[in-house]
Amino acid sequence: MNKDIFVIVEQRAGHIQKVSYELIGEATKLAADLGEKVVAVLLGSNIASQAQALINYGAAKVLVVDNPVLEHYTTEPYAKAIYYIIKKFSPNIVLYGASSIGRDVAPRVAGRVHTGLTADCTGLAIDPETKLLMMTRPAFGGNIMATIVCRNYRPQMATVRPGVMAMPVKTISNKGEIINVDAGLSMADMNVEIMEVVESEQKVVDITEAKILVSGGRGVGGAEGYEPLRELAEELGGEVSSSRIGVDSGWIEKSRQVGQTGKTVRPNLYIACGISGAIQHLAGMEDSEFIIAINKDETCPMMKLADLGIVGDLKKIVPKLTKAIDVYRAAQKEL
Amino acid sequence: MDFKLDKVHQLQQQLFRTFAETEIKPLAKDMDETEKYDLNLLKKLQKYGFLGIPYAKEYGGCGSDTLAYTLCMEEVSKIDASTGITISVHTSLACSCLNNFGTEEQKQKFLRPLVDGSKIGCFGLTEPGAGSDVQGAQTVAVEDGDDYVITGSKIFTTNSGFADTIILFALTDRTVPAAKGLTAFIVDRNMPGVEVGDNIQRMGIRAASNCIVSYDNVRVPKSRILGQLNKGFKIAMGALDCGRIGIAAQSVGIAQGALNEAIKYAKERKQFGKKIVAFQNTQFNIADLQTKIDAARLMTWRAAIAEDNHERFSPLAAMAKLFASDVANQVTRYAVQMMGGYGYCREYPVERMMRDAKITEIYEGTSEVMKIVIAGSMKLK
């Protein structure tokens, strides 16, 4: 009988990644619906000391595989360890972060175990009748959502998109069991040789990580038109992004492009300045939590999508808005 | 009778379209403004086989056909007519002469580098005093031992700014009418005495290279005579027949490109409370013009397929060019008119297309010459 929800914890250079806590939080809800427990699986080298943190966020038990071969992520030792855990403990559900690590190891494990795996989920739920895990994920660049189940194979496995599930509350007084597991690993399990570890050479701006995006389109009119947007973004602690036209016209770098051929973003605030909102652009930002559109054309699609649409001239409004926020912040400090 | 392209031609059309959209489109406006063809783009055309489409693999060509060549001409001309004429002069005029009249040795030596794309060809026929009427030709070639020595001047030599090989027509017998005393020579651009002048400033196809080329005692070995002595007129006319299919396809491309731009605009632009595409007048005009473009395209394909089948295609090519060039002018004029002030602005491509369209009624035989060819084929007299 397969039982309990296992979360494969992701750590990089010994730091547990936020997505792992998010998964523990989500697993806690699912476990309640099933009457099962949340088990965190912590893999790494000299990592055991971090197990308590996982308990603090809600894991009832932590299985630790601590081995020098796990110092840097490579596929085979991690896959072998997870496979060992699955075979030994027979979990009902196994969750991974849908990062470039989770999406590398999870399919490898699914192949070895012979079970189903659903990629990059944005929603998880337990079907009240069948008790199956309902895994919901976007496809076609987010145009369509599909709910997927794994009926006949166990464990049910999913990779889950980082940043989607809520962070659970940390409770330092939590108690839980920490078990060291010997998965039979050795350095010989490495079938690739790490020649070099390249830490991010320069700080590449990742607009997908930004909580606030100030985005410009055709209406900004040119490269210099992004300057007031940049000032606003800086004031808000966000980043500047762009629709395709700005990138194609050479006004701004490609890494800041939002949309089908750019990046998919879901910031807390998306300010669309002079972006009419072609479907390809909307596909990349429609999940933003709060959308403000500033545009001269009140009939454009972005106005329809926006939570707040301002019909007007962005060249006048944006600089004044930057100033207003600055004044407001200064006033707050004085209080 | 099947009016659908087969799979090979469909995939080729997709290639031409994608290439034109991604590689040519970003450069077209700037090349027009600066009146300079982008030589990196030319290299890419060479690399992907755009410069040897209807020629046999044994000479380094693509082993494809005239129909594929017309598809290429249409797709690139939809975006940029200057690229169209650059390909066309090289392919239809320079390469076709060598392919149809060259000896095996000449083909290996001169055709191969042209169709494999390592060299560019051009065609020297028109002179300042001899346009539609070849009788005014004054460039002469005088025999001197094993060579001919050529002196004279040619105007409107497309591609001459960067071409390596010139198919040059010169009089070798001045005692007879030009049509009987003209000989074709294969001349290298870097031969002593060949001088390429400045680019001629024109109304349209401004990115194409088009210069006066003068020949001052250029010594050309007899081995470089193409075809027979004094039989050059036939070679020139044969090349122009091929060329007209290309120009017809170019015209179809310009027309379709302009109509596509106009439709895109009509779907966005609002006047009197609705999108202008919603007006029946707009719809009727678009329907009318699309019908004409389709007719022009089918006429062009008919001529191309006739050439591929080794049938007589000269009047078919003339009809296609006569009709398609007129359609190109009608459609581009309409596109500018429908887009109003914006159509007239250089920000949008339709004003360039309108300027480019005019030449299709003039070069490689004017519309009037086309009528002479068509009427001639009808045995009216």
Add this chain to the structure above:
Amino acid sequence: MKIVVCIKQVPDTAEVKLDPKTNTLIRDGVPSIINHDDKAGLETALRIREEKGGTVTVVCMGPPQADVALREALAMGADEAYLLSAREFGGSDTYATATIIAAALKKIGFDLVITGRQAIDGDTAQVGPQIAEQLGVPQVTYAESVKVDGDSVIVKRQFEDRAHVLRVKLPCLITALTELAEPRYMNVGGIVDAYAKQVKIIDFESLRNSLNPDWIGIKGSPTNVVQSFTKQAKAAGTVMKDLTADQAVAAIMDKLIARHLI
């Protein structure tokens, strides 16, 4: 060296639109393309062949219409092409798809397998690693550069915050990022040659001995789609017009403050 590139034919999602009435995907008339990551993988394979020699084989699983994707790959310069197509293969999830492709790859033979990281329609990124698992060879996913060095491949493997330079012995499987290589166009003459060649068909019969019928197709797929839907349109927002710039700023400030965004 025999390089096998797995490609998928996908709808050009940049062209996919929603039917405003039914809220379903309009796929009619949407052009099919070779998936971007896969095409970068194919380009890489062609470059390796140009530098080191060998052959490039392309493999595509799909309906008979996927033939054109293979012709395109041939026209770019691939040496031979296989279409994996059978009624029994239909409805396969990633596990079942990988099972079929792995069986075909064993039959075809390979030194290096390159797949795209993920397809733009399914976005799973699972088939590559699952093929590698079933072939029992090492995998390196998220490749941003690939270099063959003797009997191994040196791959720069991208993570979100870092990269690893890995050396892996052949045979192995690599999944390519779009950034790995800017794909060349087809060659005009290459298209003529592509249609003169034969696309070899691998159907269920030809894999019968190596394929468990219970592990493929819709019945053999561990996962099943129970429901698909388009996202709910959210409640309409407020549109304000005819404001002065100051009024507009005030309206925005109200919202930013109310939602604790500043």
